[in-house]
Amino acid sequence: MEIIYQIFSPDFLLRNSIYTSVLVGLACPLVGVFLVMRRLVFMGVALPQISSTGVAIALSLPLWLGFNLSEHSSHSTHMLAFIGSITFSLTAILVLAFLERRGRGQPEGRLGTAYVVAAALSILLLSKNPYGEIGWLDMMKGEVIAISNFDLGLTAATLMLVIAVMGLFHRELLLVSFDREMAIILRKNVIFWDVLLYLLIGMTVSMAVLSVGPLIAFGFLLIPALSAHMVARNMRQFIVLASLIGGLAAFLGFCIAYKFDLPVGPTDVVLLGFLYAVTWIIARIVPHGGLRHPHNVQ
Amino acid sequence: MSIRTCRADTQKTMNEPLIILDNLSIGYNNQPVLSGISLSIARASFTAILGANGSGKSTLIKTVLGLIPPVAGCINTASTSAPLAFGYVPQAFQFDPIYLLTGFDVALMGVYGRVHPGRIVPQIERAFTRECLRAADAEEFARRRFAELSGGQKQRVLIARALAMRPDVLVLDEPTVGVDRETKDLVLEFISQIHKERKITVLLVTHDFAAVRHYAEQVIWLHGGKMSLGSTHELLTAERMAEMIEMGMA
Structure with missing residues (x-):
């Protein structure tokens, strides 16, 4: 209780960090639900890593061009990282989705290759970048500590935009995902809705990677959605529950990490794993669970 | 026997053509599966499409629905005031059960x-959907999870969905695959009933000869890269059916 009181006090030093964590925890599962439903779980693994490679390249670019990054404000650096992250996320998701739709080759192989190459490239780039050592490697590991008001504002604005667009056009995004042929017959512009969904996924992944790092972004994208699917009875419950599990894990994870002096990100992911196990047990007890039902297991 | 094998000439089978296929070639990636299809589907008619697996039945209806572009030729519709509304009933097993x-x-x-993106579905449309579920005898499945319904129950929900589209043409792709005999009869009887009551044009892809003989007015038979069109009595002779059975269609 004392920790919660401290966290909510106005002069709490890490206030921005917890707000950012909870925002990421609430927003990531909303797009994660679509990754799970479209059976793009592997994309959920690869995208945050590709996004973080975008950050690494964006931060290396000034160095390659002979600019001194330390002369610029942290806002400019953060914005540069965001641009790198979102450019790589969107390019990757559009290319991978296009290749998936063509139905040739091995999607898992492509995603696995993209993941491992992106991870290696990030490490190589940051190891040769002097600014990598002053925080960006921490970011990659999921240390949610130094979040400025500007960073929090950018995260909040991006994630609120994602939540608003998702809420407004949820029906169309669901129709195109569930029954593409029906959407075409109803004269819906399926390419537009697909691109919008990918744009929302890309924006969320980019912002989550910048805020909490790729490992934690992946955790928040998929584990809450997979957990909620086991106990939800309909789409509304699925989406709301996934978001609540994400938000709750982010908040509790922060409290635990603060209390025991642990890194926040990994604490969040372990907690998500624990919640996944709890929902799995609940799904065995409560009738009409989602994935538990034999018809739903493939 | 007056079976007409269509190559390039347009056939008009009934007085008021609703869909006209003009020298149509269908297929995927510019590779034609079937070429030179010219025929017309009359308004308020019941047409069955028969053919062996891989003969192009599904490709034909998907081309008519606009899901696949034609390789060559064109599809004209008689509707002038508004684009023709299709109600499509796909095969029930194709849906991913992961969707809750x-x-x-x-x-x-x-x-x-009929609802603009970002707008709430009006109450009147929700009520109409309930009416369609009732009409398809699927009201009791409204609150149940779609993935957990049986094949026949899913088909009824999908027929209700197609009716909710207020269709001019109801297109059904093997709606009785994977359902038992009794359910099959119920589904086909229901389709025949709404065809008669609502004067809806029906295009039915099926392997079921008995259903075709009983309900359809005309038959499109696809075989060996060719297409034959005729009335049920003209086409489904004992001789022709024996030939179809030999080809493994039944």
Whole structure:
């Protein structure tokens, strides 16, 4: 209780960090639900890593061009990282989705290759970048500590935009995902809705990677959605529950990490794993669970 | 026997053509599966499409629905005031059970074409969807999860969804695959009933000769890269059916 009181006090030093964590925890599962439903779980693994490679390249670019990054404000650096992250996320998701739709080759192989190459490239780039050592490697590991008001504002604005667009056009995004042929017959512009969904996924992944790092972004994208699917009875419950599990894990994870002096990100992911196990047990007890039902297991 | 094998000439089978296929070639990636299809589907007619697996039945209806572009030729529709509204009933097993949609959620998708993006589905459309579920005898499946329904129950929900589209043409792709005999009869009887009551044009892809003989007015038979069109009595002679059975169609 004392920790919660401290966290909510106005002069709490890490206030921005917890707000950012909870925002990421609430927003990531909303797009994660679509990754799970479209059976793009592997994309959920690869995208945050590709996004973080975008950050690494964006931060290396000034160095390659002979600019001194330390002369610029942290806002400019953060914005540069965001641009790198979102450019790589969107390019990757559009290319991978296009290749998936063509139905040739091995999607898992492509995603696995993209993941491992992106991870290696990030490490190589940051190891040769002097600014990598002053925080960006921490970011990659999921240390949610130094979040400025500007960073929090950018995260909040991006994630609120994602939540608003998702809420407004949820029906169309669901129709195109569930029954593409029906959407075409109803004269819906399926390419537009697909691109919008990918744009929302890309924006969320980019912002989550910048805020909490790729490992934690992946955790928040998929584990809450997979957990909620086991106990939800309909789409509304699925989406709301996934978001609540994400938000709750982010908040509790922060409290635990603060209390025991642990890194926040990994604490969040372990907690998500624990919640996944709890929902799995609940799904065995409560009738009409989602994935538990034999018809739903493939 | 007056079976007409269509190559390039347009055939008009009934007085008021609704869909006219003009020298149409269908296929995927510019590779034709079937070429030179010229025929017309009359308004309020019941047409069955028969053919062995891989003969192009599904490709033909998907081309008519606009899901696949034609390789060559064109499709004209008689509707002038508004584009022709198709109600499509796909095969029920193709849907991923991971979606936690209820029967009502699936049926409601039929009205999405009339609701602008970002707007709430009006109460009147929700009520109409319930009416369609009732008409398809699927009201009891409205609150149940779609993935957990049986094949026949899913077909009824999908028919309700197609009716919710207020269709001029109802297109059904093997709606009785994977359902028992009794359910099959119920589904086909229901389709025949709405065809008669609502004067809806029906295009039915099936392997079921008995159903075709009983309900369809004309038959499109696809075989060996060719297409034959005729009335049920003209085409489904004992001789022709024996030939079809030999080809493994039944």
